[in-house]
Amino acid sequence: MKIKSSSVIVHVQSDKCSIKIFVDMSAVSCLLTEDQFLCSICLDVFTDPVTIPCGHNFCKTCITEHWDINVPCQCPNCKGVFNMKPELQVNTFISEMAAQFRQSAQQEASSSSTYSGLKKKTWLFLLVCLMCVFISWMVSEQKKHDFVALKEEYEEKKIEQWKTGPEILQMIQKEIKHSMELSKEDTDRQILTAVKESFERSQAELIETIKEKQKTTEKLAEGFNNDVKQEISELKKRSTEVEQFYKAQLEKLSEQIMKLLPESDLKRVQQYEVDVTLDPDTAHPRLILSDDRKQVHDSDVRKNLPDNPERYETHVFVLAKQSFSSRRFYYEVQVKGKTAWLFGAARESINRKGKITLRPQDGYWTIWLGNDNEYYALDDPKVGVFVDYEEGLVSFYDVDAEALIYSFTGCSFTEKLYPFFSPCLNDGGKNSAPLIISPVSH
Template sequence: MATSNSLLSEEQFLCPICLDVFVRPVSTPCGHNFCMSCITTYWTDIPVCLCPVCKETFERRPDLKVNTFISELASQFMSLQVADAHIWSSDQQQARGGGAAVLCDVCTSDSQQEAVKSCLECLTSYCDVHLEPHHRAASLKRHTLVDPLPNLENRICRQHTRFLSQYCRNDELLLCDICAASHHANHDVFPAQRVYKEMKALLGDREAKVQWMIHERLQKVRAVKESVKQSQTKTKDAIENSVRDMTTLVSEIQKSQTEFVNMMEKKQKEAEEQADKFISGMEQEINELQRTTVRLRELKQIEDQLGFLKSCPTSPLLPHTMDLSTFTFNRHEEIRHMQKSLSESVSQLRILLNRMNTQIKEIADSTYVSNDTMLRYMRQYPVDVVLDPNTAHPLLILSDDRKQVRYSSSGVWRHQIVSPNMFSEHLAVLGQTGFSSYKFYFEVFVGAKTEWCLGVATASVQRRGALVRSPGCGLWAIWFLEDKFETFSSPNVPVYLGKVERVGVFVDYDKGHVYFYDLQAATLIYSFTQCVFTEQLYPYFNPCDNEYGSNLDPMIIVPVHLTEWTEDSESQ
């Protein structure tokens, strides 16, 4: 690097460790110079204190002091570097978009010339004419001249009138060499040129990062806009298709209703016509029979034997009549049968409609998730459920591990201990442990049972006598009967059709939700929502009796295997 003073070279002021101009230079006993922070760090990282240049070893770490002479020379050298590096002139002018020329501070405003040099001691910029005394006068020749700089007063230390060549990272201040040595001796002070380059590089990195962030966000905005367009199209299609399907369904239901009404009216008309024809025939036969009765009475009144025998035919005077056993009229039974069949179909349709409304509500509440996803989520909260024999009805038999319960009609359970907590009428048993917060999940195998009841009950659920089937009874359970499900609290209202083998029960205590899932089909059987739980909940099991056929198989609490479920789901 060229300088304005050929007696000084850059190599003379470079630290052998950081290879940059000295900052707070110190001299080791062997005569080599280093930045104080560089040599201090170097000795901290090695076990033996030695000189990095000549490798001379010191028995103890030298007490180093800043070499003020070398520091002064380094400061002057840094001042002379300004013109060549263009740190404070050309770069800032480029930052301002080229910037205006620096004018001579001595020229009058009428004929102000462009400056050729700036004096760091005079804090003045001079044109060629007014610079001449600095070349002639001995006292001015010692001043430091650099390329023209604007705002010189902002580049000089006001206290020491020296060039601001250092930068303190701790205080984020520009310093002269005297300030750096006196007031910032223990701070991280570096040459302003070095910090400038580092910060410029850092700004470049940050600018690149910001540009990339802008690029990412623009891509994201474009993707979201495109997604919105697709969503609009899909929403429009979904609305049109759903409205068309529902309208078709409503139309078909209305058509079925019309056909049903017409069919019923036609059947009724045919039945009435048949009945009218039968009644008309019966009326004719009655008239004939009445006339026959009169004829028979007349014959009975003839006293003359010969006359009687001549008048009375040998065959009975009975008219031809219909065999009444061949005619039946049980239209009301046909109507009852048709109404029952229709009610079953309407119940199935209502179940599907309720399921559709539930899904619509879940989507509206942003809570809709697939059954597979919901099952994987619920299986993260398994609990170990064991049955409590103190609550079991006397006709129930528990397995030794208290994981199974079945009905037995052969008498009292062999290990029965009379307990006030047992169910006296319902064939039920509770789990050993109650839950009063958070979430819990368990699974039950019911196999081919024809009737059973499963759910959760409060600690205060009624144990003695019949349990009233109402929403406030303290029991949230589903009841399976042959081929359909209903809730315990709402009898005779089907909520799901078909049989299941394995049931998952999930309770979110804090949200007030209870879910029942058919694990084989990965389908929701029923869910209680918006429940208010105020006490502990216990798993509830009721294997039921043989009212609907052989039902002696047990209800079995089975272990929850999340990995098994994941593999099964993936294989499907």
């Protein structure tokens, strides 16, 4: 007995009988139904089946035409939407299964027509031959039986068996049914094995394909990531260059704007800066002058100095060595850390002995700070003094703010003017910081 995918061929030969019988196995129940091989678009058996990302299967032509008409790409079954049109590859496993199903259906139709053509008058002969088939099959499956002995026994009882024909037919039908069941089980087992092997092979191929696509995707992603990093690096470099260029242009623009703007009043008078030093012959005996004659402070101790006419006797005042009688002059004094100070300009003939009143009528044009927070003007780190002899002007400036503090105008100068200074009393060390004649910072 030889078994093929969808049929059984039985060959029996003896001294009196030799026959080949074709048994169609399409009647054997199939593990897969027809619906599983039908495309849900054309409702026919798959042709070039493809599997889309959501897992559903369609004919390649059907799903392609469906997506050409419907945008975006959407699964006709689950309505899943794909942002990019999936790449379609024929699913070889489903294609092979569909082809086997189609062939099985064709063979089923062919075998049905063959059986319908048998003539009714040969039924008895066919039954007898089928009995021979059964005997031959029993011999091949059960080797313990002796075919020769069975034949002799059959010859001896042949007349009796012919007499009980209906019983023999029933036995033959029963054995044929059992044989068909065994064949069906063997066929189903082979189908399961073939399906399993085909599925495992297709699954392994699918996994390998997915791995290859994953590797390709990773390479593409790595390349894209490197491109993005390079682009970011170039953008940062460009950003730095742009920022540097912007700063340089801003500085140039600021310089140009400053050139176009009118010069501040302080900048204008600072150009008349003069070198001023203190005159020790005019300093009160308690005052200490630095070696460079640029600083002065109160020592709380009265030194024994000659009482010459130029020296202040009662107040801790001192004049500059330089005098001015027909020009403009400007100097700056640093007052940082002091709680009281006094300076400005004084004419040559001022009173230097006894009680002195600091007012223009008596020849003093000054600005002062007293008791730490009682301002006549302002307490600033640096104060500028400008004198315009011809215009009769004495002005005081807040150097840091470039702002005018106060101006004496309409003055009448007829004699020499001296820069005038007083660090005020030491006040137990609270006002020990010196007055400092400082250079102008342009």
